Amino acid sequence: MKPFTYARPNSAAEAVKAFAAAGRDARYIAGGTTLYDLMKLGIERPEHLIDVTAIRGLDRIETGGDRLRFEALAPMSAVAADPVVGRDYPVLAEALAKAASQQLRNMATVGGNLLQRTRCLYFRNGAGNPSSVGVYPCNKREPGAGCAAIGGLDRGQAVLGQSEACTAVSPGDWPVALTAMDAAVEVLGPSGARAIPIAELYRLPGATPHLEFMLAPGEMITAITVPKTPAGRRSTYHKIRDRESYAFALASAAVALEMEGERVTRAHIALGGVATRPWRATEAEQMLAGQPLTAAVSLAAGRAAFAGARPGRHNGFKIELGARTVADALMIAARRSA
Numbered sequence: 001m002k003p004f005t006y007a008r009p010n011s012a013a014e015a016v017k018a019f020a021a022a023g024r025d026a027r028y029i030a031g032g033t034t035l036y037d038l039m040k041l042g043i044e045r046p047e048h049l050i051d052v053t054a055i056r057g058l059d060r061i062e063t064g065g066d067r068l069r070f071e072a073l074a075p076m077s078a079v080a081a082d083p084v085v086g087r088d089y090p091v092l093a094e095a096l097a098k099a100a101s102q103q104l105r106n107m108a109t110v111g112g113n114l115l116q117r118t119r120c121l122y123f124r125n126g127a128g129n130p131s132s133v134g135v136y137p138c139n140k141r142e143p144g145a146g147c148a149a150i151g152g153l154d155r156g157q158a159v160l161g162q163s164e165a166c167t168a169v170s171p172g173d174w175p176v177a178l179t180a181m182d183a184a185v186e187v188l189g190p191s192g193a194r195a196i197p198i199a200e201l202y203r204l205p206g207a208t209p210h211l212e213f214m215l216a217p218g219e220m221i222t223a224i225t226v227p228k229t230p231a232g233r234r235s236t237y238h239k240i241r242d243r244e245s246y247a248f249a250l251a252s253a254a255v256a257l258e259m260e261g262e263r264v265t266r267a268h269i270a271l272g273g274v275a276t277r278p279w280r281a282t283e284a285e286q287m288l289a290g291q292p293l294t295a296a297v298s299l300a301a302g303r304a305a306f307a308g309a310r311p312g313r314h315n316g317f318k319i320e321l322g323a324r325t326v327a328d329a330l331m332i333a334a335r336r337s338a
């Protein structure tokens, strides 16, 4: 591992200052459950680590008022276990509870989760053996190198949002649920504080897949806010994976429904495991508005969500799997009482 300096500031303002002083080769570190991994693999090579875990009072979970607010250092497990979140926003609690393992969720923070990097095998190639990093070309790891996943083993790759430079899937579950629920991210940076709608936090890969997030250098995530909505109670996060625990999604759907009787008045739908960023399924949402929610209508909405999908060689199954995941999620959410 490359040597690095280490600072442990006591406030968010000090952390931002320490980052600015350190320069572009700095990284914030929170739970460390993915950054240390990537450093050991030689993929992340920061010269300075700014550890934010000594900042007090940046782990609050606020459920009163007209919005939910989760501070960046709240552990994933604490938010997943919060009784109000579990009762009124099961989509959020389930997205967290179905991610990683209990031990990881105890360490990992809801802020750090948003900025985890792809699990694409070609991006992470060289696991456990830093000297072999770079055996397969990856534009995300090394801009301009090429993409070995295109034309390679692409079972896990994206079918939505990919470019000629990159097909890597956005890995997180929590960002998918937050996307469905129109969340925003509060950040503090050298130019002050601002809020970014979650839909604008993630870039499409285009020709520059190494640029993943719409954060300015040195901006630190301080909190996540979710507007309260009556759809929260009729919501779910449905995750399909190779094994039922401790695995990333092959396909997932975050769904929340506003209904009058059997009829959908508004649907919130986002997809995970299938796209290069958390993916809002607007075609499916529009199709459902005003419709009675039957199994056939749910499946049609699921298929609408994948109308623009472009499969590679081995991942075509994700289109039907994804459509059925959306359909099942809609039926699960609809059965929950508002």
Ligand SMILES: Cc1cc2nc3c(=O)[nH]c(=O)nc-3n(C[C@H](O)[C@H](O)[C@H](O)COP(=O)(O)OP(=O)(O)OC[C@H]3O[C@@H](n4cnc5c(N)ncnc54)[C@H](O)[C@@H]3O)c2cc1C
Residues within 6 Å of the ligand: 027, 028, 029, 030, 031, 032, 033, 034, 035, 036, 037, 052, 072, 076, 098, 099, 100, 101, 104, 107, 108, 109, 110, 111, 112, 113, 114, 115, 116, 171, 172, 173, 174, 219, 220, 221, 222, 246, 247, 248, 249
């Ligand atoms: C074996 C394994 C299985 C996993 N399975 C899943 C899964 O199924 N689903 C899933 O969603 N995730 C999964 N994960 C990923 C896990 O959820 C993330 O590692 C975790 O959420 C990251 O949080 P952290 O606080 O540890 O982040 P860190 O590792 O500390 O940081 C992650 C990134 O965020 C940046 N960062 C951290 N905090 C801040 C901040 N406040 N402001 C700005 N930048 C910040 C860091 O610089 C780094 O780039 C898995 C991880 C492992 C190791």
